[in-house]
Amino acid sequence: MCEPYAELRRCIGRAIARATKSLGVSVNLEAVADMLQEPPKPEFGDLALPIPRVSKQLVENCGTLASQILEAESECIERVQCVGSYLNIWTRNMYLIERLATALSESGSKYGIPRKESSARVVVEFVSANPVHPLHIGSGRNAILGDFIARAHELSGDIVERRYYVNDLGLQVAHLLYGYIKLGRPRKPGSDKDDHFLGLLYAATSTVLDIIKAKKKLETVSEAESEEIRREIDTLLGELLRIKKKLPELVDSLLESVGSSKDVEQEVKSLTQLLELGDRSIVNVHREVVDRVLAGIRETLEKLGIHFDKWDYESDLVYSGLVDEILNKARSSNYFTLHKNAPALDLVKLANNSEVREALAIPKHLEIPPLIFARSNGTTLYTTRDIAYTIKKFSEFSADRVYNVVAIEQMLPQAQLRLALYALGYVREAVSLIHYAYEMVNVKGLSMSGRRARYITVDEVIEDLAARVRDLAEKRGVKIADDVALKIARSAFKYVMLSVSPRKTLVFDLEQAVEVKSGTATYLQYTLARANSIMSKYGREVDFSKIDCEGLIGKRRELALLIARFPEVFRKVVIELAPEDMVSYLNRLAEVFNSWYDTDPVLAEPREELRNLKLMLVYGTRVVIENSFKLLGLDIVEKI
């Protein structure tokens, strides 16, 4: 057991339980240990117990409780004090240092990383952005959170597989493919990435199709309604004009070739049908355009340092017959129904079963409409194919658990997916499928839309950040290699994405992300570089056996307590998959370290035992930052 703080909690819990017992109040040791909280300020001690939570009758007797505790002479408690409704507790330096030294010397570079007895097999499906445009910052948040989940499990000893679902059968890809074919498989002259180029083609096509659709509608509606549609068309034309500015010739020839078509909607529809049937004449060109976009996406992900084990094409899933199997099961299921004349699963009964609801984590009052699994023309819908895919993810990897990292706006289809799995007899899969939901990313003053090519791409953000890093280095007269600039830039981006709770909408401000001040990844990287520099100058192993205990005061003490708490923080972050907690812990650690560093020289310390204490703090800070970087996917930068 190498968790200094956990031991400390239990030790204090023991002392308190003993003392309360003699006051006639019997409390559970573990419960008290859990109740101990961190005081907001150092002058309130190392840990504090809110007395009323233990027992109301103790509030009056706090003084007696305090003296009882002291009399018993615990190995870990130095002193206690009653302030308000709290019992503030100070730890013995000797105890703290012993535990910390033991933990650090025994665990070494593994300090804080929990060791599990058995390992689970876990699949994380993430990003899975439609291959119709480059990754924008929303997909960036997905990528970074998904990578974090995978890392959390890997570090905990689980076996993890990362998968990207290439959704190449959706309507969006059909639209891109339509434009791509109409223009005779265009290539962009110049060096711009294909995903950026094809993203514009997709947006242009999609907008043109929407205009045609609206114009057609105009012919059938009344005078009153037509006004609104005209306005909509004007807006769409404005969007098209904006896209045209970026790609003039392309939009012109698109309008020309689409204009000569008789029934555009029918053409797109038959495209989706042919695709799903695996028609040879278009499958090749389809795969070609998808792979071109995908190549760009992969390049971006590589830039972020995020890798995948498997790229699963939705079309392959259909061609393999897996989707047909699901369709057959659905048709013969007890839950089968017709909804608006389309084949569907009626999941209401299942959703009304409170036990099932709880097991599948279906939100309390979420209404579950019937899940239509096929269009009347026979083609399938996303969720149907996702049922097949989920089963594939579980079976191929013998997974105990599967994460879908999917935006919260898809809460309903994700809930339907779990219910449908359950309904079709895949109970274990339904229960072990976790929708890791996250809120959207907004950019100040911009309403984003992939269909209109209004987005900020991950590529742009990283490039912008890297440029600023290089500028800053130049101002300081430091040479900085491109790969180092990239590492600093992408870590800055990841830091922003990880520092806000996933359930909160994130407002992205490029200017702020780029600041390299306290409260950024760069600050942490800088802190680590400082700590590393001291350790390499020292050049030896820290002697944990001869450490001065009296010297543990002020900032040193604060830092030691923070380092001691790390395993507990790590555990909580991994269990709750809440990266923002790790980020705020790291900020505090770095601030305390830097503040201490500024006034208290380490290597120049003449007294050996005190120097060892300081070295232990530097070493501990280093290991803690390195291990949390492993968890968060931030880069270590030696020179910064």
Place this chain on the structure above:
RNA sequence: GGGCCCGUAGCCUAGCUAGGAUAGGGCGCCGGCCUUCGGAGCCGGAGGUCCCGGGUUCAAAUCCCGGCGGGCCCGCCA
């Protein structure tokens, strides 16, 4: 219309599940430290109706009820 989530200084954020201290940080702002181990740093300061109203309680940012504001979902899209 129904449902889910969010609301804490100019901006961002912790604390809310299990009520308990003077609401903890960061950015920005103002003022210091022109540098003994790396100044991308350090120290200090100002800045708050915890969205509003009611309730429960010895005690509410936290729990309950009712509002307000913002986001999202309720498609033969994903």
